[in-house]
Amino acid sequence: VQGRLVTTEQFGNVVVKTNPQDGSLVYLKDVGRVELGKFNYANNSYVDGKRAAYLLVYQAPGANALATYDNVLATMEQLKKQFPADLSYIVPFEAASVVKVSIEEVVHTLVEALLLVVVVVFVFLQSWRTTLIPVLAIPVSIVGSFIAFIPLGFTINTLTLFGFVLAIGIVVDDAIVVVEAVEVNINERKMSPVDATLEAMREISAPVIAIALILAAVFVPVGFIPGITGRLYQQFAITIAISVLISAFVALSLTPALCTLLLKPHEEGQESKGIVNKGFKKFNDWFARVTDKYGNGVQSAIKHSRFVVIILVCIVVGAGLLFRSKPTGFLPTEDEGRIIITFNLPEGASTARTVEVLQGMMDDLKHTKGIAHFAALGGLNAVNFSSKSNSGTVFCQLAPWDERSDKALQLNGLMASLQKSMGRFKEATTVVISPPAIPGLGNTGGYSFILQEREGQGDIHAFDN
Template sequence: MLEAGADGEIVRLRDVARIELAAGDYTLRARLDGKNAAAIGIFQAPGANALQIRDAVVAKMDELRPRLPPGVEIQSIYDTTIFVRDSIKSVISTLLEATLLVVLVVILFLQTWRASIIPLLAVPVSVVGTFAVLYVLGYSINTLTLFGLVLAIGIVVDDAIVVVENVERHIEEGASPVEAAHLAMREVSGPIIAIALVLCAVFVPMAFLDGVTGQFYKQFAVTIAISTVISAINSLTLSPALAAKLLRPRDAARDAPTRVIERLFGWIFRPFNRFFQRSSQRYEGAVGRALGRRGAVFVVYLVLLAGAAVMFNAVPAGFIPVQDKLYLIAGVKMPEGASIERTDAVMKRMAAIAGEIDGIRNEVAFPGLNPLQFTNTPNNGVVFFTLAPFSERSRSAEEITAELNQRLGEIQDGFTFAFMPPPIQGLGNGSGWSLFVEDRTRLGYGALQEAVQAFQGAAAQAPGLGYPITSYQANVPQLDAVVDRVKAKAQGVPLTELFETLQTYLGSAYVNDFNLFGRTWQVIAQADGPFRDQVEDIANLRTRNAAGDMVPIGSMVDIRQAYGPDPVIRFNGYPAADLLGESDPRVLSSGQAMAQVTALAAQVLPPGMAIEWSDLSYQQATQGRASLVVFPLAVLLAFLVLAALYESWTLPLAVILIVPMTMLSALVGVWLTGGDNNVFVQVGLVVLMGLACKNAILIVEFARELELQGKGIVEAALEACRLRLRPIIMTSVAFIAGTVPLVLSSGAGAEVRSATGVTVFAGMLGVTAFGLFLTPVFYVALRKLANRPLVSHAPRPAAHEPVRIDA
């Protein structure tokens, strides 16, 4: 009730207003597959588990579904955990495939079930132990930790292989299994400890990086370091005990399982053994010749170092690979001042076009939503297209996006575009580069608009960049309400009353709350549509003066047509305009695109304006070269650990000098496959550093021990190469086999797994070949350069003899 007259008449609110229970905001709409919808986004809180939240949401949806009115449905259109679950399934599948390949390699080399089972038991021991330690440290089992375990599978069997191979060698020389185990552990305990310490030292710098890059590095580093330590403990304790119990003397009769294996696979074992024997003899001769021509070998090594530097510059820089996350983002930008109905009509055409493209399943449209700022503007709209599962389509998201962009070009009413989502949710709105153009000298909104348009034009002409989009416009039609304060004062209208009236009539105002249907609703007051449809309607609106009289607003307010910026953005305190661009990955990597954008900005932008990277591009600009810090620190720590173990400054160099070959061979593999030097390639390079040192340690440690026993430097190096060739080849082939599923990855997260897989596959292949020949040359050259005998600072253990213990 608004008023009661003297005669009893009552003026109610319904007499002067239209009252309805409706939406609180009409600036944004939602539509699912052409039908009106209400979209609800559910986001996890920091530290929460996405999979648990998803299960709880689905359970609540199932609970609510029977209570919905007829004709209303509730659906889950996009679920980020589908990608997470698929990624975990793919990683687990890769883990099992890698384990199987490692099993086959171990059987191929050891050729008996008794010897093969010992290194294979290291896999479950290390995996279970790693999970236990990760749990204690507060880590979760996610795609990154599982991915780290995939890389660790080939590492955890290495130490056990070294133990078993050495025990078998002593058994072949006539020792009993127990004596062979003692002799073998006396020889390999030092290398196993050294390898574990070096691998941990290599990963230590990764664990202390901060930022986005640090989060990726840290989980890999912790996972692989834990599995390495557990593997070393297993190889020093369980593996020799199993070898002493399971392996049989040289002249013992073969048991039934061994005879079955020989009968089934002997046709593979026999030619393989002959091939390996001939290769070993040729390898010994090649190493002998290399030791005799050390100068020429060092010249080749310097050439290879130059090649590594060339490859480092040749492989384009990247950051995080763009991934197929089962959805695409499309947007439309209509002319300034376009109504939301006009925008909605264009978006319906976009949905119809997308429905004809194979691989697109659903569309969720939001007319009135700015795709860059995610603010409500009637001339913008966003459509999220969900894709069919990986198993139901043959094309990648990148291919679908390319076709969608081509087909959307048919629409001439507005500027349409489509792009893939960002690699990391929350860091940007798209998969490309993003930045702000800053007006640092206050040249004005018009000058900023001209600079943005010039930059867009230059980018569109640059190969591989394309036309970047912006939400900034400096000439958006607006209405300026110019208040004549003298007239307002003369008519007794307070300015606060005037401004509140304009706000209520044109923009709406909150009044109070009321309860209905068990909920609290807001009361919103606003002039009805027909009374605020035209500019002239504003002048007819009335406000109350101090005397209580209604005064027309037009008598003191002049309404003028104007133009101004929308949205008004400030970035780092400066007036700014946002830009989002997509580069063609077949032409430019993300690092190359950013370098080209920086060069274009320097050429096109006027003095006083500059660009500032944002979102994922900012992370890449500030942290993308973390490897320049990680690699030197990893090498330095590995060198210091070896120097402490050997009590020498020269012997560690024989191990460390092989590390650059990992970069050469790995980057050649990345270059040949068209990849870029991204975070996951760098993780692979760090893993390769440790593995390269591992192989070199096996040769250097044995050569050192043989030299301590009285052999000459060259003789000790040749003998170490002969004795260590088989375990080095076995462990390297086992690791390479374990990376094959990564190289051939498909499905969710395949882009990440493939990047690391190619790196470690090519790197391990190359560094094994280089290391077998270069490491003995480095050892001999450095020992002769040192020109002093080795000194053992620890007492030599006596040969193992049984001891009688009397009660």
């Protein structure tokens, strides 16, 4: 059984209208000329202005993007050995660089957050022994969270790494509470490290558990939000929740053991004359003055509680008004190092005419600073991925981010300049867009519908009204 139309006669016999009065049929050949045109319009392909053949590689669901990219490059290097002398290959458009750079940035942020936490803890605890105990809780809690990644099907991505960035400041809190309680028992109650630890755990075990459960109760429900929003935040929220729960377990097990081994009572009258201790003394004096001022401010606020309530109400109302006035969006537009330029000529424009416009655009892109490579394809509309003779698309790969520090060379600046320069092609309707972070959720997405007249009146103007 033939399921597709092939010949012009078959297309000409397509029924376009039925007259309900006499049952007569109007065929496509009755209202127009039927002829077979070009089968594929998207075979005019160029890379950096030179003719090229494309090899499109898509990542399979669940595959590792960076591993796939590296394997493709390794395979192409092997195949290149068999290429003729005048043939080479290039990757003019890819999405792996943004993943690699994003993970590197998050890892740098993770290290910076870890260093800042260590510095802050050391400044306030003012002892390497007391600082070491909560700092050791950080890697144990984070590494322990990876145990749940396999059964939950999580991966190491920007969302989970960002969750670890936030978790660093949270998981250290329980250990600090334990260390402070043990130090109070050692220095003020003159207890031995073992007895001080046992007494501290009797006093603060319940609060530590409560803190962990409350924090987990905040993040866990986020992982059960339905739809694509839930999928986006699931790994982020669950990662933090698991880290918090493991940090509570560490605070109730590893931290007390380290306290008995590392903490020692401070000897009275023995104070180092070093630069570090002098710095600690200045910091303590400054912090004591700030604390006194804060206490005086709280007392003043209590005496004038009416004004405090009025200020609080104004802040809440102002926040609500600002929330309503600010523009909303599902995902922010980010510089992913890629730009897509697509255009349409008037309906019925020939392929030669489209290629001529495409050549003009490529000439402009060759002299555009910030564009590393571009791949042009005549006959393809990248917005709706339709193949027509009057459409064309250019996929632009931008230069690395460290080479585009100037605001004019960043995503928004380049898109604005390209939209302006492409405006010289008066016969073309040109759109300059950036690929969405999630396919299908870009600023060119939307919906389309078709209205069909089924009453058979025949008056298209009446139907239009």
